Amino acid sequence: MSPTTTEIGLREVLLALIAELLGEKALERGGIVLEAPPRADFGDYSSNAALLLAQHAGTAPRALAQRLGEALAQRLGGQLDHYEIAGPGFLNLFLADQWHHAALWQVLSEGERFGGGQASCPERIVVEFVSANPTGPMHVGHARNAAYGDALARVLAFHGHTISREFYVNDAGTQIHKLGASVIALMQGREVPEDGYHGEYMHALADSVKAQLADSPQAQVEPRNVGTVAVSLLLRTMRQSLDRFGVHFDHWAYESELHGGHPSAVDQVLGVLEQHGHTYSKDGALWLKTTDFGDDKDRVLVRSGGEHTYFASDIAYHQDKRERGFDRQIDVWGADHHGYVARMKAAYQALGGDSDELEMLTMQLVHLVRSGERAQMSKRAGEFVTLEELIAEIGVDAARWFLLSRSHDTTVDLDLDLAREQSSDNPVYYVQYAHARIASVLQKVGSERVGRTLEATPPGRAGAEQPLEAAERALVKKLLAFPAEVGEAAARRGPHRLTAYALELAQAFTAFYRDCRVVGAEPATVESTRIALCVACQSTIARCLDLLGVSAPREM
RNA sequence: GCGCUCGUAGCUCAGCUGGAUAGAGCAUCGGACUUCUAAUCCGAGGGUCGCAGGUUCGAAUCCUGCCGGGCGCGCCA
Numbered sequence: 001m002s003p004t005t006t007e008i009g010l011r012e013v014l015l016a017l018i019a020e021l022l023g024e025k026a027l028e029r030g031g032i033v034l035e036a037p038p039r040a041d042f043g044d045y046s047s048n049a050a051l052l053l054a055q056h057a058g059t060a061p062r063a064l065a066q067r068l069g070e071a072l073a074q075r076l077g078g079q080l081d082h083y084e085i086a087g088p089g090f091l092n093l094f095l096a097d098q099w100h101h102a103a104l105w106q107v108l109s110e111g112e113r114f115g116g117g118q119a120s121c122p123e124r125i126v127v128e129f130v131s132a133n134p135t136g137p138m139h140v141g142h143a144r145n146a147a148y149g150d151a152l153a154r155v156l157a158f159h160g161h162t163i164s165r166e167f168y169v170n171d172a173g174t175q176i177h178k179l180g181a182s183v184i185a186l187m188q189g190r191e192v193p194e195d196g197y198h199g200e201y202m203h204a205l206a207d208s209v210k211a212q213l214a215d216s217p218q219a220q221v222e223p224r225n226v227g228t229v230a231v232s233l234l235l236r237t238m239r240q241s242l243d244r245f246g247v248h249f250d251h252w253a254y255e256s257e258l259h260g261g262h263p264s265a266v267d268q269v270l271g272v273l274e275q276h277g278h279t280y281s282k283d284g285a286l287w288l289k290t291t292d293f294g295d296d297k298d299r300v301l302v303r304s305g306g307e308h309t310y311f312a313s314d315i316a317y318h319q320d321k322r323e324r325g326f327d328r329q330i331d332v333w334g335a336d337h338h339g340y341v342a343r344m345k346a347a348y349q350a351l352g353g354d355s356d357e358l359e360m361l362t363m364q365l366v367h368l369v370r371s372g373e374r375a376q377m378s379k380r381a382g383e384f385v386t387l388e389e390l391i392a393e394i395g396v397d398a399a400r401w402f403l404l405s406r407s408h409d410t411t412v413d414l415d416l417d418l419a420r421e422q423s424s425d426n427p428v429y430y431v432q433y434a435h436a437r438i439a440s441v442l443q444k445v446g447s448e449r450v451g452r453t454l455e456a457t458p459p460g461r462a463g464a465e466q467p468l469e470a471a472e473r474a475l476v477k478k479l480l481a482f483p484a485e486v487g488e489a490a491a492r493r494g495p496h497r498l499t500a501y502a503l504e505l506a507q508a509f510t511a512f513y514r515d516c517r518v519v520g521a522e523p524a525t526v527e528s529t530r531i532a533l534c535v536a537c538q539s540t541i542a543r544c545l546d547l548l549g550v551s552a553p554r555e556m
Numbered sequence: 557g558c559g560c561u562c563g564u565a566g567c568u569c570a571g572c573u574g575g576a577u578a579g580a581g582c583a584u585c586g587g588a589c590u591u592c593u594a595a596u597c598c599g600a601g602g603g604u605c606g607c608a609g610g611u612u613c614g615a616a617u618c619c620u621g622c623c624g625g626g627c628g629c630g631c632c633a
Contacts (some may be wrong), residue, residue: 031573038576048575051613063612087576088613133633175633285631296559296629303631310633338560339628365626366562369568405581406569409561411626413568418582423595425579433595441592500570500580507580510597519592556595 010034010093014047017071022057036477043084043092044477050089061089063099091374097468100476100531101225107479107536108454114536115543119160119490126151126321128253129332130242130544135179136233138238138387140366141334143245144412146387147403147549148363149332150247151495154547159490162324164250168317171231172255173310180227183209187220208233241387244440245396246549258316259308266308269316269351270301278350288315293346293355299519315347322353330359330493332408338362361493364411366403394419397550401428404548405499429504431541432553437513438538445531446521453531465524471508471515475533478508484541486547495548502544509537 011034016412018026032053037046050065057064061084069083079099084092095253107114129149132142150165157163182196192198210230211218222227242248270286273279277490278289284304288311291298301312321329333340341362345355368385390399398419405427406412424430442450466477484500488494518534521527542552 033575038578042576046576051575090576135633173633283631287631298605300631305631307631309631335561335627337628341560362561362627410569411562415568415582418568421595424597425582426595429595430581433593436595437593439593444592503580514597515579515590517592556593 004194010045013075014049015069015073017068017075018049018053021055021067021071024051026056035089036481037092040376042090042101044087044095044473045093046086047091047093048089050085050091054089063348065089065091068365097466097473100468100473101466103480104476104529104532104536107540108532111485112539112543114540115486116158117160118483118487122160122162124162124164124325124420125328125330126155126164126166126324126326127156127330127332128166128168128321129153130247131170131333132166133170133175134234134238134240135175135337136199136234138241140368140387140390140414141363143387143390143399144366144403145332145334145363146242146245146247147400148408148495151400151404151498152330152332152493153549154549155486155489155495155498158543158547159486161490165248166251166253166321167254169231169235169252169254170310171228171235172259172313173307176227176231177223178227179230180223180225183226183230184221187226205233207364228513230346231549241391244391245387246400253317253320255313255317258313258320264316265320266312268317269319270312272319273301273315273347273350276352277348288350289349290343290346290350294341295346299343311343315351316342318344318348318358319351322351328357328359331361333360335362335364359493361408363408367411367413369413369415369417391434397432398426398428400549403501405496407494407496427499428550429556431502431506431545432551433556434509434547435538435541436554436556438509438541441513441518442531442534442538445527447533450531450535453528454535456528464531466523468529469512469516471512472529472533473514475508475537478505479536479540482544489547498544498547502541502548505537505541505544509541 001275001498010125014034015027015032016031032047032049034045034047034049037043046436047068050061050068054061054064065085069085072091072093073080073083079096079102081094081096083094087094101346127149129152130138130142130143130146132230138146153163153165178193178196182192182198182202183206185196186202187210192202204490209226210220212229212233213226218267219229270279271289279301280289285300286302287298288301289298299311300309301315302308318329331344337360344360345358348358349355394402394416402414402419403412418426419428422429424433482501482505485497489497512533516530518527518530521530545552
């Protein structure tokens with residue numbers, strides 16, 4: 001099959017022509033795009049190449065566009081219907097139905113791989129996300145973090161990278177002591193200390209800890225010990241919740257392990273920093289000179305009392321990830337951590353790392369909206385909406401979809417009423433419904449007929465001469481946009497783009513379904529083309545939903 | 557006060573490494589149902605892209621200032 005059949009292929013042809021006409025150097029000028037223009041009368045694809053290269057070529061933009069157009073028309077032959085020069089020098093391409101047919105079969109021939117594996121430079125990437133403190137249940141903010149981190153990991157993996165998902169467990173330090181003290185207080189029927197953990201879940205937790213430690217009364221009064229038991233119980237439920245949410249981790253990294261051994265990982269990393277002269281002592285504490293690397297003040301690593309700060313553990317954890325050989329580290333953090341980015345990047349450089357290899361993405365807040373009113377989450381224990389409650393109320397699919405439909409750096413309003421609605425007003429149901437509808441159509445067609453269509457070799461794929469309906473062309477083009485969407489979603493760390501794309505694709509299919517009957521279409525070649533469209537569209541919708549972690553039901 | 561971030565339709569948000577008449581969903585209004593799943597579809601209205609300058613052939617997009625919202629500024633985690 002000719003490489004000119006896909007959107008990407010077209011771009012390659014165009015670039016090759018430019019190199020031939022103007023020399024390789026012309027391509028060094030970036031920004032040349034070939035994209036679906038905003039209006040249909042600007043053609044199927046449009047390029048700004050002439051605008052950008054006119055100066056280099058020493059000709060007027062429109063004249064250069066004309067040259068490119070002529071050369072392209074010669075190269076593409078019957079696949080190009082015609083081209084136009086528009087505005088200041090845009091080259092607009094109007095592709096023939098023959099091209100659309102070829103492109104559709106190209107999509108089908110790629111099968112499961114369609115849109116994936118395009119990363120030009122595959123990397124080993126560790127994505128650390130959620131990492132909720134194991135001192136209480138996860139709330140809606142964690143749900144967003146989980147949905148985002150997981151979808152990002154899926155997108156990056158599909159794009160061609162090797163991904164490890166990690167959850168960093170803060171199971172050391174004073175908070176565990178506090179948790180233990182709080183549980184002990186409850187077990188003994190006392191009030192929870194002022195600075196302890198309150199909240200409804202603590203009572204059930206205390207009961208569970210008590211049951212676990214029933215046969216060792218002494219162990220029930222040691223805060224650190226009780227805290228550790230409580231953490232393991234909480235972690236178990238967190239893991240279960242995440243499991244139900246469709247989020248799985250490859251590795252659970254425990255902060256406590258960074259403190260074990262002689263010397264511990266933390267001690268070792270402090271040694272490295274000291275050795276490179278990035279630390280100093282002041283007021284009895286050990287400081288890291290993060291200001292040398294762009295932070296606005298230096299940070300404490302070891303407090304004057306001798307305890308390590310959380311920061312010190314975190315540096316050790318990032319060093320550990322470096323030593324495990326990842327090319328890139330992505331941390332997905334809560335909104336309240338954004339002030340932490342500069343110091344962590346500084347520390348990473350102090351370790352000898354390249355700060356570009358470390359990306360810290362901070363998630364903005366989630367507001368729940370119910371009956372048009374914002375249900376603010378309170379930080380006060382016990383009043384937040386938990387991940388479990390969110391799943392119970394709107395289900396995993398809707399929860400993930402809505403949490404993922406916005407960019408991670410903007411606050412999101414989650415409308416619980418809309419999310420729960422099972423109608424076309426609800427985007428997630430609309431997309432799933434399109435998928436189920438295709439499954440139904442294909443079932444009506446029959447697997448034997450579908451198989452016959454897909455197995456036909458190119459010459460047997462008659463129908464390439466059949467003119468296409470507008471809705472068919474539009475659907476082919478929407479399908480072809482998928483690889484670029486995946487590429488953008490991966491490059492910009494923005495899986496939310498795929499929710500928008502999935503909706504557009506579902507809309508394109510629905511328009512096609514309205515205008516073009518599939519089952520029994522005459523002649524058989526037309527039916528074959530439509531079956532092919534259904535198959536390609538179904539698998540692309542399914543792929544999109546899978547990348548988002550949303551199910552793609554075959555019937556609804 | 558300092559730092560980061562956001563400000564786009566009535567609402568929630570895309571678009572932001574500069575491109576043509578700024579998009580989607582919801583809401584509103586007007587239409588369509590002897591269908592391959594109506595859990596649907598078609599159409600319409602709705603915008604000084606916070607404000608003001610600057611850069612240029614061209615700015616929602618880049619730069620500066622201002623206004624407004626959010627978050628963070630500990631030898632807490």
